[in-house]
Amino acid sequence: DTEVTQTPKHLVMGMTNKKSLKCEQHMGHRAMYWYKQKAKKPPELMFVYSYEKLSINESVPSRFSPECPNSSLLNLHLHALQPEDSALYLCASSQVVSEDTGELFFGEGSRLTVL
Amino acid sequence: QQPVQSPQAVILREGEDAVINCSSSKALYSVHWYRQKHGEAPVFLMILLKGGEQKGHEKISASFNEKKQQSSLYLTASQLSYSGTYFCGTVAAAGNKLTFGGGTRVLVKP
Numbered sequence: 001d002t003e004v005t006q007t008p009k010h011l012v013m014g015m016t017n018k019k020s021l022k023c024e025q026h027m028g029h030r031a032m033y034w035y036k037q038k039a040k041k042p043p044e045l046m047f048v049y050s051y052e053k054l055s056i057n058e059s060v061p062s063r064f065s066p067e068c069p070n071s072s073l074l075n076l077h078l079h080a081l082q083p084e085d086s087a088l089y090l091c092a093s094s095q096v097v098s099e100d101t102g103e104l105f106f107g108e109g110s111r112l113t114v115l
Numbered sequence: 116q117q118p119v120q121s122p123q124a125v126i127l128r129e130g131e132d133a134v135i136n137c138s139s140s141k142a143l144y145s146v147h148w149y150r151q152k153h154g155e156a157p158v159f160l161m162i163l164l165k166g167g168e169q170k171g172h173e174k175i176s177a178s179f180n181e182k183k184q185q186s187s188l189y190l191t192a193s194q195l196s197y198s199g200t201y202f203c204g205t206v207a208a209a210g211n212k213l214t215f216g217g218g219t220r221v222l223v224k225p
Contacts, residue, residue, distance in 0.1 A: 004156075042117075042202050042215035043157065056212065090156065104149075104213075106156035 004107035006091050012113045015081060021110045023074040023091030031097045032074040033104065034066060035090040043090055043106075049074060050097040081114045088112075116140060118205045120216040127193045127223045135188040135219045137203030146179050146186040147204035147213060150197075157202065160188075193223045 004025045013019050023032065031050050035043035048056035049068040057066075063085075065077040074091055088109040096102035118139045125133050137146060148160040163179035163186060174191040186205075190197055200220050204213040 040218075042218055044215075045212055048212075058212075103159045103162065104147075104157075105159070108156045 004091055004093055004105050006089075006107035006110050008110055009108070010111050010113075012115065013078065013081065014115050015083075017081075018077070018079045020078065021076040021089055021091075021112075023076075023107055024072055025093040025105070026072055027093065027095070027105065028071075029093035029095050029105070030071060031094045031102070032068065033092040033094075034074070034076050035092060035106075037088040037090055037109070047076075055097075078112070081112075083114050086112055086114045117214055118203055118216040120201075120203055120219050122219060123217070124220040125222070127190070127197075127221065129195060129223055129225055130192050131223075133190045133193060133221065135190070135201050135203075135221075136185060137187070137205070137216055138183075138185040139205050139207075141184065141205075141207045143179075143181055143184055143186075143205050144208050144211065145206045146177070147206075148177055148186075148188055149202045149204065149215075150199045151202065151218075152199040160201075190221065193221075195223050195225065197221060198223045 007022045034046040037043045045058050046060045047066040052068045063080050067075040088111050090109045091107040092104040094102035094104050118137050121136045146163045149157040151157040165181040177188045179186045200218045202218045203216045
């Protein structure tokens with residue numbers, strides 16, 4: 001199984017809502033990532049978890065809250081988002097606990113619209 | 116700092132060749148190439164580590180010139196399936212994060 005599965009595929013939420021994005025991988029990878037991608041732009045790193053511990057937070061606003069319940073799961077909790085947060089949110093995993101030499105396996109993303 | 120990719124877009128006929136360049140203002144430890152088709156996840160193509168190596172994936176190959184701090188991706192005898200946006204990603208030093216370039220949109224027409 002070489003898949004990273006993300007749910008939901010699409011999400012529409014209001015600025016006062018609380019929602020979560022979920023990501024799952026069963027490849028035994030020990031590093032998991034959240035990226036944000038705006039239309040026609042490259043993916044931008046948000047968070048990195050290594051061995052289920054948060055290792056990188058790219059100065060992301062606190063309205064985004066990541067969680068790694070176990071080595072296979074990664075969540076992104078959303079609260080009080082702004083319309084400019086509308087984007088494709090990509091989850092990725094890698095076998096090595098570093099981006100510098102490891103292949104990233106991306107999920108298909110959760111497309112978020114904030115009204 | 117984000118690497119610079121050129122060209123921003125290229126249109127090819129099936130069977131034609133193209134080159135995509137990725138340049139950095141910093142010394143590089145590794146260069147990564149991904150392709151993302153519309154509405155799909157980015158897919159890994161290859162990683163090049165410093166040492167001037169060249170790699171290949173089907174008829175797609177890449178080179179890495181660490182002295183010039185740049186990498187080039189070569190699409191040879193392009194196929195319709197090569198259409199998509201190609202992103203290079205660079206790492207400045209071991210353990211540093213991967214930073215993607217702005218992308219190059221490739222359209223291969225029959």
